[in-house]
Amino acid sequence: MRDHPLGQLTLARMREFYREPEAIFWVFGFPIVLAFALGIAFRNRGPGELRVGVARGPGDSSIAAVLDHSPALAARVLDPAEARAALRAGRIALLVAPGEPVVYRYDSTRTESRLARLEVDEVLQRARGRTDPAAVRDERVTEPGSRYIDFLIPGLLGMNLMGSGLWGVGFAVVQARSKKLLKRLMATPMRRSDYLLSFILSRLVFLVVEIAALVGFGWVMFRVGIRGSVTALALVTVLGALSFAGLGMLVASRARTVEAVSGLMNLVMLPMWILSGTFFSYARFPDAMQPFVRALPLTALNDSLRAVMIDGVSLAALGVPLAIVAAWGLASFSVALRIFRWR
Amino acid sequence: MLGIRCAGLVKRYGDVVAVAGLDLAVELGECFGLLGPNGAGKTTTIEILEGLTSPDAGEVEVLSVPWADREGAGGRALQERLGIQLQETQLADKLTVEETVRLFASLYRRSHSVDEVLRLVDLEDKRRSWVSKLSGGQKQRLSVACALVSQPELLFLDEPTTGLDPHSRRELWEVIGRFRKAGGTVLLTTHYMEEAERLCDRVAIMDHGRVIALGSPPSLVATLGAEHVVEFALADGAAAGLFTADLAALPGVRAVRTGPERTALTVTEVHRTVPALLALLERRGAALSLLTTHHATLEDVFVSLTGRQLRDA
Numbered sequence: 001m002r003d004h005p006l007g008q009l010t011l012a013r014m015r016e017f018y019r020e021p022e023a024i025f026w027v028f029g030f031p032i033v034l035a036f037a038l039g040i041a042f043r044n045r046g047p048g049e050l051r052v053g054v055a056r057g058p059g060d061s062s063i064a065a066v067l068d069h070s071p072a073l074a075a076r077v078l079d080p081a082e083a084r085a086a087l088r089a090g091r092i093a094l095l096v097a098p099g100e101p102v103v104y105r106y107d108s109t110r111t112e113s114r115l116a117r118l119e120v121d122e123v124l125q126r127a128r129g130r131t132d133p134a135a136v137r138d139e140r141v142t143e144p145g146s147r148y149i150d151f152l153i154p155g156l157l158g159m160n161l162m163g164s165g166l167w168g169v170g171f172a173v174v175q176a177r178s179k180k181l182l183k184r185l186m187a188t189p190m191r192r193s194d195y196l197l198s199f200i201l202s203r204l205v206f207l208v209v210e211i212a213a214l215v216g217f218g219w220v221m222f223r224v225g226i227r228g229s230v231t232a233l234a235l236v237t238v239l240g241a242l243s244f245a246g247l248g249m250l251v252a253s254r255a256r257t258v259e260a261v262s263g264l265m266n267l268v269m270l271p272m273w274i275l276s277g278t279f280f281s282y283a284r285f286p287d288a289m290q291p292f293v294r295a296l297p298l299t300a301l302n303d304s305l306r307a308v309m310i311d312g313v314s315l316a317a318l319g320v321p322l323a324i325v326a327a328w329g330l331a332s333f334s335v336a337l338r339i340f341r342w343r
Numbered sequence: 344m345l346g347i348r349c350a351g352l353v354k355r356y357g358d359v360v361a362v363a364g365l366d367l368a369v370e371l372g373e374c375f376g377l378l379g380p381n382g383a384g385k386t387t388t389i390e391i392l393e394g395l396t397s398p399d400a401g402e403v404e405v406l407s408v409p410w411a412d413r414e415g416a417g418g419r420a421l422q423e424r425l426g427i428q429l430q431e432t433q434l435a436d437k438l439t440v441e442e443t444v445r446l447f448a449s450l451y452r453r454s455h456s457v458d459e460v461l462r463l464v465d466l467e468d469k470r471r472s473w474v475s476k477l478s479g480g481q482k483q484r485l486s487v488a489c490a491l492v493s494q495p496e497l498l499f500l501d502e503p504t505t506g507l508d509p510h511s512r513r514e515l516w517e518v519i520g521r522f523r524k525a526g527g528t529v530l531l532t533t534h535y536m537e538e539a540e541r542l543c544d545r546v547a548i549m550d551h552g553r554v555i556a557l558g559s560p561p562s563l564v565a566t567l568g569a570e571h572v573v574e575f576a577l578a579d580g581a582a583a584g585l586f587t588a589d590l591a592a593l594p595g596v597r598a599v600r601t602g603p604e605r606t607a608l609t610v611t612e613v614h615r616t617v618p619a620l621l622a623l624l625e626r627r628g629a630a631l632s633l634l635t636t637h638h639a640t641l642e643d644v645f646v647s648l649t650g651r652q653l654r655d656a
Contacts, residue, residue: 002449002452002454003445003448003449004449005449005450007449008445008446008449008450009446009449011442011446012435012438012442012446015437015438015442016435016437016438019437019473020437176435179432179433180429180431180432180433181432181433181434181435183395183429183432184427184429184432184434184489185450186395187393187394187395187422187425187427187429188422188427188447188450188451188493189419189420189422189423189450189451189452190450191419343395
């Protein structure tokens with residue numbers, strides 16, 4: 001029986017990919033390593049103990065003892081030079097200089113330092129006899145989906161879809177072109193559409209593995225769940241994968257050398273790594289930049305992934321971001337087809 | 344019906360004229376060689392015939408299909424009947440021999456089985472090896488296997504044995520021989536004279552995008568008017584050109600060619616010319632630093648036509 005050309009082309013694509021150990025690492029291993037490292041570094045243990053310094057001077061050790069007694073603070077007596085260096089390097093959040101008045105030295109733009117200022121003042125004032133006029137009670141809650149890792153995993157999914165779409169398609173196309181393999185295939189009766197489709201198909205197969213690995217890891221390691229439906233997540237990831245495969249095709253459509261396409265791909269990906277809210281919310285960028293940031297395909301994809309995974313939003317409510325993702329894919333694919341260099 | 348016909352073929356790259364009005368006619372069942380130095384336009388010509396490069400002017404017919412019919416479906420139908428091996432293609436490193444052949448077989452409507460093709464090119468024991476693990480000769484045979492997999496009527500080979508050792512070269516010649524025995528037509532380019540003489544029924548010697556000589560290898564050699572070449576050089580580097588007329592007058596000499604280092608005589612009978620040459624040199628007091636003789640080859644034809652050596656032309 002005759003093999004189908006699309007089947008064989010897709011198989012060849014997949015074999016070339018999974019026989020490349022580096023590719024396996026960057027696509028499957030790297031996001032998991034990243035999730036693990038960041039998940040550990042930013043795990044929710046609150047701000048923890050704030051480190052503060054007490055400058056050497058009259059009464060320094062008694063102040064340090066009072067502060068250190070508070071569960072929220074760790075205090076140490078420091079020489080003036082040492083204290084300045086520690087403050088500058090962020091090893092202590094605030095420096096207390098004993099005297100009348102007591103002086104708090106800290107950088108008011110640092111959240112940690114302002115927390116330390118409140119905490120230290122509270123402890124010192126109480127120690128000198130301040131009492132609270134109103135009675136209060138704390139009620140602590142942990143909202144599922146509010147941890148950093150819950151924010152991070154969907155972002156890593158998006159970043160991974162972008163990276164493997166661009167590299168998986170772009171790199172392979174240009175490699176085939178530079179090795180004249182593309183030219184050789186053009187000398188056969190192969191249909192061009194079969195060639196391009198084989199990239200899309202092999203991407204979809206690997207997509208399942210990629211997503212399962214990262215989502216599975218998030219669940220097992222950090223109990224990051226999926227609030228929305230799995231079908232919705234699947235559809236969003238497929239759309240994202242197709243869109244970035246289109247972008248990969250566009251980036252690879254003219255380049256003759258692997259070096260050239262690597263440069264182009266980094267040029268495309270770098271802004272999105274920073275701007276699209278993978279590691280931190282893009283709300284931190286100034287208002288003037290927001291329309292541009294939101295128009296990026298990775299931003300729209302990350303928003304959609306978070307909406308499904310964290311907030312359990314249905315697909316119907318994601319019309320705008322999904323339309324942005326689809327539009328990027330369609331536009332780049334159709335331009336790529338027009339300008340594609342087949343030899 | 345002809346295998347290939349082209350007339351007035353022209354291809355330019357900017358200011359460079361790669362093919363300058365080329366006429367060719369290749370019969371079905373024949374092995375035809377395009378012979379010439381690098382840059383003579385061989386690869387451009389073969390890639391136009393393969394349908395990979397479009398000509399700027401001229402007529403091209405391959406298996407009676409004119410260029411105009413090679414767009415879209417018509418082109419695909421013709422490609423089904425061609426076997427193509429390109430000079431610079433590197434097949435995917437991480438696929439096995441078998442996977443590579445199967446991929447190519449799947450692209451054709453009619454094809455040999457993987458086993459048949461691997462037997463044809465004698466790579467059966469390498470079928471599970473990655474392409475990256477093959478030797479140069481094995482890679483080249485795999486490349487030819489991919490060309491043969493479609494059971495082509497016409498096989499294009501672009502410098503199939505360049506860079507191969509003599510043993511691998513002979514193995515590839517056997518593969519081509521088997522294809523011809525089965526009735527196939529071959530167009531190949533080469534700059535190895537021996538290869539052209541061994542394989543080709545007819546050769547076209549190309550230079551600067553034109554055919555400068557055409558015929559069977561023996562008939563081309565016969566145009567030299569003699570079968571042997573005697574080459575010599577003088578010890579003190581003195582130009583032998585000083586007595587060209589004397590050399591031409593030696594018995595059996597048909598032509599004299601003086602180069603910067605060597606002088607070559609085309610002769611009919613070596614045993615009569617050489618003693619006379621030695622006597623002449625002795626009378627002139629010139630000492631030899633080199634003396635060789637060989638059967639005249641296509642290389643000598645090329646040199647006599649262009650005044651340049653093929654390899655370094």
